[in-house]
Amino acid sequence: MGLTVPxxxxxxxxxxxxxxxxxxxxxTEDDGTHRDRDATAATxxxxxxxxxxxx
Numbered sequence: 547m548g549l550t551v552p553x554x555x556x557x558x559x560x561x562x563x564x565x566x567x568x569x570x571x572x573x574t575e576d577d578g579t580h581r582d583r584d585a586t587a588a589t590x591x592x593x594x595x596x597x598x599x600x601x
Contacts, residue, residue, distance in 0.1 A: 552558045586598050 589598065590596055
């Protein structure tokens with residue numbers, strides 16, 4: 547088994563520029579709602595009693 551290395555520049559994947567632009571716009575126009583979310587509370591709403599892992 548081997549790894550085929552492309553002979554063209556790049557990794558061989560295509561970037562969806564429309565999706566990237568949409569995510570960028572959402573991030574730059576965010577009023578803090580997405581950044582200030584409480585992921586632990588959202589997880590516990592689905593999995594009560596779950597302890598978040600710590601890095």
